[in-house]
Amino acid sequence: MNGRLTLLAVFFSFSLFAQQSNDHRVIVIMTDGFRWQEVFGGMDSSIVKVKRFHHGDSAAIVSKYWSADVATRRAKLLPFFWNTIVKKGQLHGNRALGSKVDVANPYWFSYPGYSELLTGQVDAAVNSNDYRANPNTNFFEYLNGLPAYKGSVAAFGAWDAFDRILNEKRAGFPVVNAFDSYKSYVNTQASSLLSDMAKDSFRAFGDAEILDGFMHYQAMDYLKNKKPKAMFISYGETDEFAHEGHYGHYLNAAHQFDAWLADIWNFVESDPLYKGKTTILITTDHGRGDAVKSEWTSHGEKVKDCHSIWFAMLGAKVTSLGEVKVSEQLYQKELIHLLGKNMGLDFQSKVK
Numbered sequence: 578m579n580g581r582l583t584l585l586a587v588f589f590s591f592s593l594f595a596q597q598s599n600d601h602r603v604i605v606i607m608t609d610g611f612r613w614q615e616v617f618g619g620m621d622s623s624i625v626k627v628k629r630f631h632h633g634d635s636a637a638i639v640s641k642y643w644s645a646d647v648a649t650r651r652a653k654l655l656p657f658f659w660n661t662i663v664k665k666g667q668l669h670g671n672r673a674l675g676s677k678v679d680v681a682n683p684y685w686f687s688y689p690g691y692s693e694l695l696t697g698q699v700d701a702a703v704n705s706n707d708y709r710a711n712p713n714t715n716f717f718e719y720l721n722g723l724p725a726y727k728g729s730v731a732a733f734g735a736w737d738a739f740d741r742i743l744n745e746k747r748a749g750f751p752v753v754n755a756f757d758s759y760k761s762y763v764n765t766q767a768s769s770l771l772s773d774m775a776k777d778s779f780r781a782f783g784d785a786e787i788l789d790g791f792m793h794y795q796a797m798d799y800l801k802n803k804k805p806k807a808m809f810i811s812y813g814e815t816d817e818f819a820h821e822g823h824y825g826h827y828l829n830a831a832h833q834f835d836a837w838l839a840d841i842w843n844f845v846e847s848d849p850l851y852k853g854k855t856t857i858l859i860t861t862d863h864g865r866g867d868a869v870k871s872e873w874t875s876h877g878e879k880v881k882d883c884h885s886i887w888f889a890m891l892g893a894k895v896t897s898l899g900e901v902k903v904s905e906q907l908y909q910k911e912l913i914h915l916l917g918k919n920m921g922l923d924f925q926s927k928v929k
C-alpha cells in the first residue's frame with residue numbers, strides 16, 4: 578500500500594471506494610481564523626495579560642477560561658471538542674505533538690482558504706477576498722449534480738463572500754450568506770421571524786457579515802425543516818474579534834461556536850435521517866500569528882506561521898482516533914477529498 582492508502586485506512590473504518598450510499602449525509606462547518614493554539618491549548622495567558630487585548634476585563638476572561646492544567650483549560654474553552662469529539666472522532670493539528678495541518682495556498686487569508694477547502698485544490702489566481710465568482714467547481718456543487726443529492730444541498734455563511742466562493746449562480750443550490758433574505762426558503766412563522774430579525778440586526782461588521790447567532794439559527798431552522806443531505810455552515814466572529822484585538826470576545830465567540838457544534842451534533846444524533854449516516858468536518862480557513870509580537874490579531878502572507886490550521890472529523894465511518902499524537906502532515910486541499918472518500922465518492926474540481 579502506498580502512504581496515501583495507509584493514511585485513509587487509518588482515518589476511516591471501512592474499505593476504500595465503498596459503494597456510494599445514497600443515505601450518506603455530510604455537514605462541513607467552519608469558523609473563520611480560529612487558531613490551532615487555542616484549540617489544543619485553550620486560553621493563551623501571554624495574550625490575556627496584555628491590556629490592549631483584555632480591554633480592562635482580564636479577571637472575567639481568566640475566571641471563565643483559565644486553568645493551569647492544559648486539558649482542563651482547553652475543555653473550559655471548547656467543551657464539545659474535548660468531551661465529545663475527542664472520544665468519538667478525530668482532532669488533527671496539534672503541532673506540539675507532531676500533527677501538522679497547513680493551508681497549501683500561499684496567501685493565508687479567507688477567500689483563498691475557503692476556496693482551497695471547498696474545491697480541494699489550490700488556484701493561485703484566487704488571491705483576493707474580493708475575487709469574482711469562483712471559476713473552480715466545489716464539492717457541494719458536485720454533490721448537487723449527483724442524483725442522490727440533487728436539490729438537497731445548502732450553504733449558510735455569516736460572510737457575504739460565499740455567494741462568490743461557492744459560485745451560487747452556477748452551483749445551483751441555496752447559498753444564504755450575510756444579510757440575504759432567508760424567509761423565501763422555508764415557509765413557517767418561525768422562519769419568517771428569524772429572517773426579519775436577521776435583516777434588522779445590528780451590523781457590527783457592516784453589510785458584509787452578519788453576527789454568527791443570526792446565521793446559526795437560520796442554518797438550524799433550515800436543517801430541521803428541509804433536512805438537506807449536504808450542508809455547509811460557516812461562522813465569522815472568531816476572525817472579526819481577533820482583528821479587533823479583543824481576546825475576550827474572540828474566546829467567547831469560539832466558546833459559542835463550540836456550543837453550536839453540540840447543537841448540530843445533538844440534532845444529528847436525534848434524527849433518524851441523520852443518525853449514524855452523517856459525517857461532519859470541522860475546520861478553519863487560515864491560522865493567525867503567534868502571541869509573540871502580538872501577531873495573533875492578524876494573518877496573511879506577511880504574518881509568520883498563519884498557514885497552520887487544524888481540523889476535526891466526527892460521525893459516520895470516522896475512526897475514533899481522538900487527539901492525533903503521531904507525526905503527520907496534512908493540507909487543507911486534502912480535507913474535502915478525505916470526506917469524499919469517506920462517502921465513497923471521488924470529487925475533482927473543474928474550471929468552468
Ligand SMILES: [Zn+2]
Pocket residue numbers: 610687816817820876
Ligand atoms: Zn481575517
